[in-house]
Amino acid sequence: MMATTNTPKALSLNDDLRQVIIAGIQELFSTTFAIEVKSGKHFISPDYAGHADVSGSIGMVQDKSEGIMSIGFPKKLILEIMGKMYHKEFTELNKSVCDGVGEITNISYALARQGLNRLGYSFRMTVPQVVVGSKHEIHHMHHGETLVIPFHANNDEFVVFVTLQDIRE
Amino acid sequence: MIDAQSKVLVVDDFEMTRFMLIEALGHFKVSDVTQARSGRRAWSALEAAVSSGKPFSVVFLDWNMPDMNGYDLLTKCRADERFKDLQIVMVTAQRERQDTLKALKAGATGYISKPFSVDDLIQRIATMNSPTKE
Numbered sequence: 001m002m003a004t005t006n007t008p009k010a011l012s013l014n015d016d017l018r019q020v021i022i023a024g025i026q027e028l029f030s031t032t033f034a035i036e037v038k039s040g041k042h043f044i045s046p047d048y049a050g051h052a053d054v055s056g057s058i059g060m061v062q063d064k065s066e067g068i069m070s071i072g073f074p075k076k077l078i079l080e081i082m083g084k085m086y087h088k089e090f091t092e093l094n095k096s097v098c099d100g101v102g103e104i105t106n107i108s109y110a111l112a113r114q115g116l117n118r119l120g121y122s123f124r125m126t127v128p129q130v131v132v133g134s135k136h137e138i139h140h141m142h143h144g145e146t147l148v149i150p151f152h153a154n155n156d157e158f159v160v161f162v163t164l165q166d167i168r169e
Numbered sequence: 170m171i172d173a174q175s176k177v178l179v180v181d182d183f184e185m186t187r188f189m190l191i192e193a194l195g196h197f198k199v200s201d202v203t204q205a206r207s208g209r210r211a212w213s214a215l216e217a218a219v220s221s222g223k224p225f226s227v228v229f230l231d232w233n234m235p236d237m238n239g240y241d242l243l244t245k246c247r248a249d250e251r252f253k254d255l256q257i258v259m260v261t262a263q264r265e266r267q268d269t270l271k272a273l274k275a276g277a278t279g280y281i282s283k284p285f286s287v288d289d290l291i292q293r294i295a296t297m298n299s300p301t302k303e
Contacts, residue, residue, distance in 0.1 A: 027284060031284040032285065034286070082185075085185060099185060100185045103185045103186055106183065107283050110264075125262075
């Protein structure tokens, strides 16, 4: 049942969040890319910095809390995924590949948002940003802990991580 | 109806989704396809096509885009007599029921939810071509 409320629940790094992220990522990859991904062991870190060759980040915004969700890919894996999508071989992280990471980030957040809003949250859609650079670090500037979920696909690994800002009434 | 004679505008800020839609349209032998990556660019393309006397017949329109979003473009089109015959199919990751209803109420012809595969798109377009099955 769709929960409706004028005062959205504050979100924490709980099982609700982890489960909707995993479900969304798995649905996206199996539907769009015909790739089965498995989630690895998650953890919560007070000061996590992600490492990736290309990453997408998107704000998670509702009235009582905000955060950021990032997805970081190694070059080899994302080139394989996008090569399959576009039916051609990519050797570099070009605009088409980076654009694909943007759409992956966009849809992943949309699916997580839908799952969360069914549970009584009230997240809004925002627009993702993509950063490219060999083994770049991703730091979330929000003041809060980070939920980190590794995913395994095509004998490689990518990571999704979410940091939530401390809630202030 | 989407067929080889259709003139189609595909609007999405992400190339990947535009690529998938164009690939699916190829299955229906649609070759007259224009791409736009924002609502504002799409509006310009729509107006230019009308002015040239060769209006678009179908628009596949993303919802969540920077500058003018797809919903705003949908309502703008529906308020404009020049686009009364234009089929507008929302293609979006916003798949909550209230969003679907909002778009249909505003005059969307159809609604396709992300994520999808090219095969999914082909099936959805085929269904749109056979409205009794929808």
